[in-house]
Amino acid sequence: MTNMVTVADNPIDCYLRVDRIPHIWCAGCGIGPATGCFIRAIHRTGLDPDKIALVSGIGCTGRVAGYVKLDSFHTTHGRALPFATGLKLGNPDLNPVVFSGDGDLIAIGGNHLIHSARRNIDMTVICINNFNYGMTGGQMGPTTPLDARSTTSPYGNFEYPFNVPYLVAASGATYVARWTVLHLRQLERSIAEALTKPGFSFIEVISPCPTVYGRMNKLPRGLDEMRSYQQRSVIRNGADPKDADIALDGPIVVGKFVDIERPTFWDMCKQMLDRAGMQKKP
Amino acid sequence: MSEDGILCGEFFMNGDVACAEGAISAGCTVFAGYPITPATEVSERMSERLPQVGGIYIQMEDEIASMNAVLGASWAGVKAMTATSGPGFSLMMENLGLGVMLETPCVLVNIQRAGPSTGLPTMVAQGDMMQARWGSHGSYEIIALAPSSPQEIFELTITAFNLSEKYRVPVLIMSDEAVGHMSEKVVIPRVAPEELASRRRPNVAPERYLPYEPDEDLIPPMAIAGEGYRFHVTGLTHNERGYPEMTAEAQDRLVRRLVDKIRLNRKDIIRYEEVGVEDADVIVCAYGITTRIARHAVQQARDEGIRAGLLRLITAWPFAEERIRELAPQVKAFVVPEINYGQMVLEVERCAGKARTLLVPHMGGDVHLPQTILEAIREAVQ
Amino acid sequence: MGVDAADMKLWRTPFDQAEKATKPGKVLINKERCKGCGYCVEFCPRGALMMSEELSPKGYYLAAIADESKCLGCGLCEVICPEFAIRLASNGNED
Numbered sequence: 001m002t003n004m005v006t007v008a009d010n011p012i013d014c015y016l017r018v019d020r021i022p023h024i025w026c027a028g029c030g031i032g033p034a035t036g037c038f039i040r041a042i043h044r045t046g047l048d049p050d051k052i053a054l055v056s057g058i059g060c061t062g063r064v065a066g067y068v069k070l071d072s073f074h075t076t077h078g079r080a081l082p083f084a085t086g087l088k089l090g091n092p093d094l095n096p097v098v099f100s101g102d103g104d105l106i107a108i109g110g111n112h113l114i115h116s117a118r119r120n121i122d123m124t125v126i127c128i129n130n131f132n133y134g135m136t137g138g139q140m141g142p143t144t145p146l147d148a149r150s151t152t153s154p155y156g157n158f159e160y161p162f163n164v165p166y167l168v169a170a171s172g173a174t175y176v177a178r179w180t181v182l183h184l185r186q187l188e189r190s191i192a193e194a195l196t197k198p199g200f201s202f203i204e205v206i207s208p209c210p211t212v213y214g215r216m217n218k219l220p221r222g223l224d225e226m227r228s229y230q231q232r233s234v235i236r237n238g239a240d241p242k243d244a245d246i247a248l249d250g251p252i253v254v255g256k257f258v259d260i261e262r263p264t265f266w267d268m269c270k271q272m273l274d275r276a277g278m279q280k281k282p
Numbered sequence: 283m284s285e286d287g288i289l290c291g292e293f294f295m296n297g298d299v300a301c302a303e304g305a306i307s308a309g310c311t312v313f314a315g316y317p318i319t320p321a322t323e324v325s326e327r328m329s330e331r332l333p334q335v336g337g338i339y340i341q342m343e344d345e346i347a348s349m350n351a352v353l354g355a356s357w358a359g360v361k362a363m364t365a366t367s368g369p370g371f372s373l374m375m376e377n378l379g380l381g382v383m384l385e386t387p388c389v390l391v392n393i394q395r396a397g398p399s400t401g402l403p404t405m406v407a408q409g410d411m412m413q414a415r416w417g418s419h420g421s422y423e424i425i426a427l428a429p430s431s432p433q434e435i436f437e438l439t440i441t442a443f444n445l446s447e448k449y450r451v452p453v454l455i456m457s458d459e460a461v462g463h464m465s466e467k468v469v470i471p472r473v474a475p476e477e478l479a480s481r482r483r484p485n486v487a488p489e490r491y492l493p494y495e496p497d498e499d500l501i502p503p504m505a506i507a508g509e510g511y512r513f514h515v516t517g518l519t520h521n522e523r524g525y526p527e528m529t530a531e532a533q534d535r536l537v538r539r540l541v542d543k544i545r546l547n548r549k550d551i552i553r554y555e556e557v558g559v560e561d562a563d564v565i566v567c568a569y570g571i572t573t574r575i576a577r578h579a580v581q582q583a584r585d586e587g588i589r590a591g592l593l594r595l596i597t598a599w600p601f602a603e604e605r606i607r608e609l610a611p612q613v614k615a616f617v618v619p620e621i622n623y624g625q626m627v628l629e630v631e632r633c634a635g636k637a638r639t640l641l642v643p644h645m646g647g648d649v650h651l652p653q654t655i656l657e658a659i660r661e662a663v664q
Numbered sequence: 665m666g667v668d669a670a671d672m673k674l675w676r677t678p679f680d681q682a683e684k685a686t687k688p689g690k691v692l693i694n695k696e697r698c699k700g701c702g703y704c705v706e707f708c709p710r711g712a713l714m715m716s717e718e719l720s721p722k723g724y725y726l727a728a729i730a731d732e733s734k735c736l737g738c739g740l741c742e743v744i745c746p747e748f749a750i751r752l753a754s755n756g757n758e759d
Contacts, residue, residue, distance in 0.1 A: 010694070010742070010748045010749070010750075010751045011742075011751065012748060013748070016748065017514065017525075020525060021697060021747075021748065022696065022697045022699070022722075022747055023747070025746065026699075027699035027700060027701040027724065027746075028699075028701035028702075028703070028746065029746055030746065031746070032745070032746025032747055032748065033703075033743070033744050033745070033746050036743060036745075036748060037743070040743070049512075050508060050509065050510040050512070051508050053357075053358075053507040053508065055354075065514060065516070066514055066516065066525065066526060069512050070512060071505075071507040071508065071511065071512055071513055071514075072513075072514045072515075073354075073357065073384075073507075073514075073515055073516075074514070074515070074516035074517060074518065074526075075350065075353075075380060075517060076350075076376055076377055076380050076517055079346065079347070079350040079377060079380075081347075082314075082342060082346070082347035082348075082350035082351045082354065083350045083351070083353055083354040084354060085314075085340070085342075085347075085350075085351050085354060086312070086314065086350060086351035086352060086353060086354020086355040086356070086357070086358065086362065087354040087355065087357060087358045087507055088354075088358075089312050089314070089338050089340060089351065089354070089355050089358070090311075090312055090354065090355035090356070090357070090358025090359060090360040090362065091358035091359060091360070091506075091507065091508050093508060094358060094507055094508050111343050111344065111347070112343065112347055115342075115343040115347070182707075182744075184740070184743045184744055185743075188743075210701075221701075221702070222701050222702070222703065222746075223701070223702050223703065223706055226703065226706070226707075227706075269338065272333075273333055276333065278333045278334060
């Protein structure tokens, strides 16, 4: 017997702006489960949600800011990272989380991505990678696999994509992980680790985009993409990020790749102030 | 220097440095910038001084990041500023719009140099004045101030912070390389806390707070991140809750309020200085460094028997159109010297009624000669 | 009681089978939110859910319970649902 209820009843509802649910994401979109993992991760860490500031950019993933009941900022395309940097500078007690998409963070936001990682600013970045620009109809992006179809690569993408974990690790991030949306438990655990770890933490989340990317690449239903993750993903914790390239039909290496210690931006700032005989006011 | 690191006394400093000190006196504690001639000294001074007052300087990877970091810092509750010149000003435009849309108090300094494009990086111009007003996309209203000396840029930086906090709008300081790089005496007074404005805070419980529900003066109280208000704000057209509302009605409500917030409070915002306009036949309308040459030319004209006056714009935007309209019937002409090919002159012309408007353009690189302006004054009275 | 070991494809019986008996969960599906993507159905380890013929107010085919007795209460459906539309009523198996 089916137990159907019409009343909003989900235990994570207290973290959602339920007056805006159901959300705009397509049936089968991976952003929903990723958001759920994020909320459960906050709960798992016991961190004060009042101090978590969520910053997103433009795109389907950018809409997360509007659905999560935290202080949230839906900013301009590609600029979530510097905005979050500003938040952290203005109030070091804040815990900024940048939750945005592959186009937003890696294409237009690419410069800010490498510099934020270099500075090792204490923040967590969740990058939903659905291999295209979903919101605008499925154009190719810097993570679109070679030969994949998109609305702006109708004959197949001929540009090499970024190996995102490699890029971010090389830029100086102290925590780099990749999971697919199917790896729900691991993703939740990774986000919890990232939230509590000082420094720049980056989690790439491979996500289905059934309406555009999937449909244009012979995976028309979300289920098809999810099944393909099931078949293609290989958990290799501690793998060298160099080996994390994703080909159109090739393996998807997931896991926690980098988890190192390095002084954060504030650590270095304090060292400088001590050397110069000054202190930051609280 | 006092114990809290804020300067007080008489100093000999250039405009860039005076601007930085103005920010510090105003309580600015975060500066995010990118080096660009001729504004670099603002950054350098801030990098040296902010740690002394418990603040933080960050050099971002580009001007776009700088503007965004300033917005973020403001939303964390602090006063934040950035400084740039023409090329960086252009880069900041999109996110200036974000600042306007989110109603974020902050200050953006443009030490103007000759353009277009790379232009003359080390030399003066006033070619970004219209860009200050219209540079970002969409319909909005902005406040821009035009200082004419290091002393004035110090004072106007404090004014800029006060206006930005009161009206929850980014305020521009449209200075120029001449003022920025000239060194003069700057008197830095002890600024009393009552002289500094701070954004109005919410006075309701978080559950009842609406981020964009305005008070009677059209300005909404501002919550900041980290205090439990759990607000959502977006660059999309939004309603009073801060949620995106993509309708023509919401657009009308929001955009009208953003513009009226400034327009209807013009009397409080617009500032200008007048010398000898009561009986003037010709009024020289100038701003920034050009006013110093114009003053000289007006004095020379008076010495020749021409009844010339000077209207010095202190706020470039909103434009002092009421005053121009008031003065227009009594004068034969307005003379507008500016270091560009005609920008603020268009505003003067718009309001000048039957009076003539004479532009005295200068493409940039140095300032007008008093003689050039004097010739225009002579022509104007014929 | 517990889940019948014969139902599960295990190569041996768990040593703590007797103490760690799972209790079936009670799955509640929110009709207003479900968009019929099928993830819960596909990834339920026990196949306890199915797609139904019933349409939601927005015109999506709704997911539904196929066999309540198969539910382990693992909560995967709740966690994987992109719409936050599934809730596992408390059965002591959480966390």
